Amino acid sequence: MDAPGDLFYSQDHEWVRDNKDGVVTIGVTDFAQDALGEVVFVGLPEIGTTVVANAQVAEVESTKSVSDVHSPVSGEVKSVNTDLAANPGVLNTDPYGDGWMFTIKLTKPEELASLVDAEAYLNSTGANL
Secondary structure: OOOOOOOEEOOOOEEEEEOOOOEEEEEEOHHHHHHHOOEEEEEOOOOOOEEOOOOEEEEEEEOOOEEEEEOOOOEEEEEEOOHHHHOOOHHHHOOOOOOOOEEEEEOOHHHHHHOEOHHHHHHHHOOOO
């Protein structure tokens, strides 16, 4: 299982990349996509939507189930990965790259401190480092 060291992670299996400009990029982790199986649909939030930390903001449908995606931070949705509509399977093949889901302009940057680093995240999933 992969968990890049330059990202933050939530206990709900989302990753957060701090873009260092008050905006973060969010997606689902390798662990999450593996547990979901083959992703067949991704429902994304609308640009301009205000979200609060830990609230459901998107959904991922796979051949196994439908899962909610929670926003690990509070803010306003600034962009969404529209390529996922035509190619939702990219969540399986590149969850940390082309499989990003949406970006958020932070309203509470201090919430990043509540997220964990890659080592703590992998330990919480029982994955080997």
